[in-house]
Amino acid sequence: MTYSLTKLVAVMALSSCLGAGMVHASPISTDDxxxxxxxxxxxxxxxxxxxxxxxxxxxYYLTTTTWTSELVMRKSPTIAGLAxxxxxxxxxxxxxxxxxxxxxxxxxxxxxxxxxRWYVIYTSGVAENFDGQRNxxxxxxxxxxxGPYTYKGTPxxxxxxxxxxxLEYKGQLYFLWSEWHGKDQVNLIAKMSNPWTIEGExxxxxxxxxxxxKSGLNVNEGPEIIQHQGRTFLVHSASFCNTxxxxxxxxxxxxxxxxxxxxxxxxxxxxxxxxxxxxxxxHHGFFTSPDGSEDWLVYHxxxxxxxxxxxxRSARAQPFKWDDxxxxxxxxxxxxxxxxxxxxxEFGPLKAQVEGVKYRIVNHDTDxxxxxxxxxxxxxxxxxxxxxxWVVDPTNDGLYRFANVAEGTFLTQENCQDSExxxxxxxxxxxxxxxxxxxxxxxxxxxxxxxxxxxxxxxATNCTTQKGAAVVTGENRVSDCTDWxxxxxxxxxxxxxxxxxxxxxxxxxxxxxxxxxQHEYTxxxxxxxxxxxxxxxxxxxxxxxxxxxxxxxxxxxxxxNLQLGGCEQADSEWRTEFMPNGSLRVVSRKGGSSMxxxxxxxxxxxxxxxxxxxxxxxxxxxxxxxx
Ligand code: AHR
Numbered sequence: 001m002t003y004s005l006t007k008l009v010a011v012m013a014l015s016s017c018l019g020a021g022m023v024h025a026s027p028i029s030t031d032d033x034x035x036x037x038x039x040x041x042x043x044x045x046x047x048x049x050x051x052x053x054x055x056x057x058x059x060y061y062l063t064t065t066t067w068t069s070e071l072v073m074r075k076s077p078t079i080a081g082l083a084x085x086x087x088x089x090x091x092x093x094x095x096x097x098x099x100x101x102x103x104x105x106x107x108x109x110x111x112x113x114x115x116x117r118w119y120v121i122y123t124s125g126v127a128e129n130f131d132g133q134r135n136x137x138x139x140x141x142x143x144x145x146x147g148p149y150t151y152k153g154t155p156x157x158x159x160x161x162x163x164x165x166x167l168e169y170k171g172q173l174y175f176l177w178s179e180w181h182g183k184d185q186v187n188l189i190a191k192m193s194n195p196w197t198i199e200g201e202x203x204x205x206x207x208x209x210x211x212x213x214k215s216g217l218n219v220n221e222g223p224e225i226i227q228h229q230g231r232t233f234l235v236h237s238a239s240f241c242n243t244x245x246x247x248x249x250x251x252x253x254x255x256x257x258x259x260x261x262x263x264x265x266x267x268x269x270x271x272x273x274x275x276x277x278x279x280x281x282x283h284h285g286f287f288t289s290p291d292g293s294e295d296w297l298v299y300h301x302x303x304x305x306x307x308x309x310x311x312x313r314s315a316r317a318q319p320f321k322w323d324d325x326x327x328x329x330x331x332x333x334x335x336x337x338x339x340x341x342x343x344x345x346e347f348g349p350l351k352a353q354v355e356g357v358k359y360r361i362v363n364h365d366t367d368x369x370x371x372x373x374x375x376x377x378x379x380x381x382x383x384x385x386x387x388x389x390w391v392v393d394p395t396n397d398g399l400y401r402f403a404n405v406a407e408g409t410f411l412t413q414e415n416c417q418d419s420e421x422x423x424x425x426x427x428x429x430x431x432x433x434x435x436x437x438x439x440x441x442x443x444x445x446x447x448x449x450x451x452x453x454x455x456x457x458x459x460a461t462n463c464t465t466q467k468g469a470a471v472v473t474g475e476n477r478v479s480d481c482t483d484w485x486x487x488x489x490x491x492x493x494x495x496x497x498x499x500x501x502x503x504x505x506x507x508x509x510x511x512x513x514x515x516x517x518q519h520e521y522t523x524x525x526x527x528x529x530x531x532x533x534x535x536x537x538x539x540x541x542x543x544x545x546x547x548x549x550x551x552x553x554x555x556x557x558x559x560x561n562l563q564l565g566g567c568e569q570a571d572s573e574w575r576t577e578f579m580p581n582g583s584l585r586v587v588s589r590k591g592g593s594s595m596x597x598x599x600x601x602x603x604x605x606x607x608x609x610x611x612x613x614x615x616x617x618x619x620x621x622x623x624x625x626x627x
Pocket of ligand 1: 065221
């Protein structure tokens with residue numbers, strides 16, 4: 001099976017397409033409609049050491065060192081929105097050898113025989129000290145950086161190694177990492193047979209050589225690759241992370257064999273070091289702007305020279321250029337609070353296949369699905385088209401956007417600054433408040449969608465029951481015609497927001513009426529569910545794993561305990577509510593209470609029950625798409 005690192009292509013940034021070809025004008029993205037300003041300032045994110053940031057299919061995704069047992073990922077359609085984006089716990093360590101001290105996550109997209117997958121590299125070890133730190137690797141279920149993820153392994157279980165990253169060169173995948181050799185911490189390389197397995201020799205390719213690499217301790221770590229105009233650069237952090245002199249150095253692959261230490265030439269000066277009140281800038285990543293036109297550096301830095309290597313390091317981002325010698329020119333760290341323009345293309349107009357669970361959005365009165373077309377018309381019609389499937393994408397601030405799967409466009413209130421606005425279209429994303437909606441629980445699993453700007457509810461024209469009717473927003477009337485149900489179309493993993501673990505039949509040898517617990521995701525059918533609508537906004541959650549005698553079973557609640565059972569039972573129906581932080585409340589039709597991880601732990605095997613709603617994180621879940 002081949003694995004090929006994928007340079008993320010820019011989403012389809014469109015020129016202004018208000019010409020004759022477009023029936024619907026994109027909302028006028030005036031300042032007072034914009035969901036964010038044209039500038040932001042560093043720090044991007046407090047307590048954000050060793051940041052990794054990717055822009056993918058309409059969202060920025062950010063991870064930073066947590067020091068805990070949690071891999072936390074944040075996402076936002078705007079870079080400034082990352083600061084207060086909800087923390088999605090996408091993986092937790094329970095195995096004692098790799099439970100704790102989670103450092104330096106990176107998530108790399110790779111094309112595989114099964115399509116695009118994300119490979120998360122992170123460092124973790126034992127609870128007692130940092131002696132057990134090793135690199136570990138997770139693989140995503142699909143193309144969603146939010147997972148779910150399965151644990152694939154550790155490339156070097158036998159000795160201390162941290163700060164893993166990848167290089168792909170002439171079709172060969174290599175692993176890069178840092179470890180101690182005597183009094184020097186050095187960067188090494190090895191060939192990989194797959195994204196979690198190294199083979200053959202380990203070779204040192206960068207070591208602390210110059211005085212600027214020996215402040216505090218002799219350190220080279222955080223090796224990161226950037227390739228530009230056919231040249232390959234390894235940019236690494238240098239000096240002890242606890243000092244203000246932590247900085248970035250550059251080594252170029254000037255030879256032809258990455259495994260040959262002599263093929264790497266180190267530049268003798270740091271390329272990025274303390275300035276403008278930012279100390280110890282380093283352990284970075286690279287990303288490109290939404291329209292692919294700009295190169296950006298994401299890194300951590302301190303606001304005081306004595307802050308050291310702990311939670312004071314904040315995540316920061318700034319663009320950089322290439323000089324006339326073809327070398328990266330990172331400039332100096334930008335001062336705290338210095339305004340800088342958001343990455344180019346963040347305001348679109350852009351179309352994007354937003355990652356996430358796909359839903360049908362069904363109108364109460366017409367019993368037809370919300371649907372759009374290439375012209376951006378929005379109506380209710382038959383439910384079996386790709387154009388009638390949508391991703392309900394949380395955009396922070398408690399609001400959502402509806403991203404059409406077929407067209408890559410977004411549900412938009414036209415002329416939304418006009419209080420009498422009625423028209424609704426599906427238009428390219430322009431970061432407008434006209435394109436954000438509240439998702440409010442109505443009754444029995446029905447929802448109302450009010451536009452952030454017009455504050456009017458989505459409905460079929462004049463509340464008609466006529467099939468094929470256009471969709472508008474009407475006066476803020478609450479009635480059956482403003483009710484919609486949100487039906488999952490994708491097969492699902494149900495991920496607990498606290499533990500990052502998924503709702504699973506116990507032991508996965510699914511017996512009839514097996515108990516249901518949480519467990520780390522292992523891509524097993526007993527951890528995958530399919531929703532089938534019943535009445536109102538309720539649906540059944542059928543396990544993809546059949547019993548030995550090929551019986552289908554559904555998630556049922558028996559005296560408050562969740563287990564598998566017959567799919568015809570009254571207690572096998574559920575509804576969801578969409579929380580402001582993007583998580584879901586899963587409510588039992590019969591009991592009226594909410595799904596919860598009973599012990600509120602990270603442990604595999606912690607029981608799943610229904611309990612009165614207290615809105616605790618152990619009662620919040622995410623639906624993630626599985627194959
Ligand atoms: O921030 C934790 C660790 O400290 C990082 O993995 C490493 O780059 C630094 O030494």
